[in-house]
Amino acid sequence: MNTILLKEKLQQFFNEDLGEIDITSESSFPSDRKGKAYIKAKESGVISGTSLLKYGYEILDPNIKVTVPIKDGEEFKKGDVVAEFEGNVRNLLAGERVLLNLLQRMSGIATMTNKAIGLLDDSKIRICDTRKTTPGLRMFEKYAVRCGGGFNHRRSLSDAVLLKENHLVACGGIREAVNVVREQVGHMVKIEVETTNELEVLQAIEAKVDVIMFDNATPDQIKHYINLVPSEIVTEASGGINLETLPLYKGCGVNYISLGCLTHSVKAIDLSFLLEGDYHEVSY
Numbered sequence: 001m002n003t004i005l006l007k008e009k010l011q012q013f014f015n016e017d018l019g020e021i022d023i024t025s026e027s028s029f030p031s032d033r034k035g036k037a038y039i040k041a042k043e044s045g046v047i048s049g050t051s052l053l054k055y056g057y058e059i060l061d062p063n064i065k066v067t068v069p070i071k072d073g074e075e076f077k078k079g080d081v082v083a084e085f086e087g088n089v090r091n092l093l094a095g096e097r098v099l100l101n102l103l104q105r106m107s108g109i110a111t112m113t114n115k116a117i118g119l120l121d122d123s124k125i126r127i128c129d130t131r132k133t134t135p136g137l138r139m140f141e142k143y144a145v146r147c148g149g150g151f152n153h154r155r156s157l158s159d160a161v162l163l164k165e166n167h168l169v170a171c172g173g174i175r176e177a178v179n180v181v182r183e184q185v186g187h188m189v190k191i192e193v194e195t196t197n198e199l200e201v202l203q204a205i206e207a208k209v210d211v212i213m214f215d216n217a218t219p220d221q222i223k224h225y226i227n228l229v230p231s232e233i234v235t236e237a238s239g240g241i242n243l244e245t246l247p248l249y250k251g252c253g254v255n256y257i258s259l260g261c262l263t264h265s266v267k268a269i270d271l272s273f274l275l276e277g278d279y280h281e282v283s284y
Contacts, residue, residue, distance in 0.1 A: 001143050003055070009139070010056050013098045025090045035275055037092050039083040039100065041076050042270040048072050048110035048147035049103045049140065053083050056099045061091035073110070073147040082271070089275065096273045104268035105137070106144035112243075112266050113148025116259060119243060122250045125257055128153045130238070132260035141263045153258050161191045162213075168193075174200060178207040192236070201225050205233065215239045219252045226253035 050068045057064040064087030076082055085092055116127050128151040133141045142152045154160055163177045171177035174193055181191055192211035193204040204212045205228065212229060214222050216239035229235055236256040237249060242265075249257060 001051075001139055005139065006052070007055055007059065009136070010052065010059055010098070013102075014056075014059065014095070017098050018094060022090065022094050025093050029089065031088075031090060033089040034087065035089040035092065035277065037085045037096075037273060037275045038081050039103070040272050040274060041078055041080045041082055042272055044075070044077045045107050045111035045269040046073065046075050046114045046148050047082055047103075047107050048144040049106035050083065052102050052106075052140075053085075053099055056095050057085070057087075057091070060095045061088055063087055064091060073149070075114075092275070100271060100273050101268075102140060104271050105266065106140055106147070107269040107271070108266045109141055109144035109262060110148035111269060113145050113150040113262050116243060116246060116262065117149050119246050120250055120257070121247070125249070125252075125254055126151045127262075128236075128256050128258045129262050130258050130260045131156075132264040134263070145262055148262075150262065151256070153256075161185060161189060162194070163192070164194045165196075165215075174203040175207055178204075178209060194238075195225075198225065198228070201228060205229060208233075210234060211236060213238055213258075214254065219248050222249070222252040222254060 047070050050070065050072050053068060054066045057066055064085060067084040068082070070076055070080075070082050113127060120127065127149075129142055129145045130153055131138075138155065142155060145152060154162065161181050163171075163174070163181070168174060168177050171180060178191060178193065185191075190210040192213055193200075193207070193209045194213045194215045195201045195204055196215050201212060201214070211234040213236045214225055217225065217237060222237055226235060234256070235254040236258060237252065237254045238258040241249065241257060241259060242261050246257070246259075
């Protein structure tokens with residue numbers, strides 16, 4: 001990830017969460033209180049976002065010591081300690097929620113991506129994400145997909161041309177759309193076309209696009225379409241595919257399967273940020 005942009009994002013997140021002051025910490029214990037804390041896994045998964053812990057506390061307090069015994073993309077088990085911290089308690093708690101939120105979500109995405117790859121069980125097909133990401137979190141979520149073993153589709157609309165249904169309607173068809181685009185974009189820009197039936201697949205082939213997307217196609221339909229597509233054209237299956245239906249696409253022949261569920265339907269991994277020590281309630 002771009003470190004400069006990463007730090008800018010973290011600063012924005014801290015500003016949102018902290019407001020003017022952390023009124024709870026500032027009113028409940030001395031400002032010079034030192035302590036240790038750790039993040040413990042309450043379920044198993046694949047980690048993503050460990051570098052955010054270091055960069056986050058560098059912003060809040062460079063004197064906080066951050067120790068992470070696990071690397072992004074590695075698996076952890078329930079009960080594992082995935083990070084340890086030592087330093088000013090107020091500053092430790094000031095960063096807790098933002099950093100834990102990001103780590104939980106990113107690890108959830110990495111875990112789901114890793115699970116999807118296992119469910120498909122086809123080394124010839126790459127699992128990739130979509131633009132169905134959380135606004136403001138795309139760089140984090142797409143990085144998490146890579147940590148889980150997946151690949152990234154477009155990072156933004158400026159990466160490549162993807163002519164979808166609405167573009168084709170506006171242009172009057174696949175041939176017309178591809179011809180217009182080729183007159184506008186440079187040779188470094190790839191062109192992908194979304195297709196929904198055999199006629200559209202043949203039109204995309206005739207237009208010599210770089211990538212053909214089979215939208216909402218069944219595994220059997222894809223196997224038929226693949227026989228029509230020249231080997232130099234990359235193929236992608238998308239739409240209507242989730243973790244339940246994914247195993248049905250094993251061996252269908254596409255190069256990529258893009259899954260929106262990796263980012264828009266993910267469950268955050270359950271992690272706890274805990275300060276070392278103990279307290280005892282007094283009975284009256």
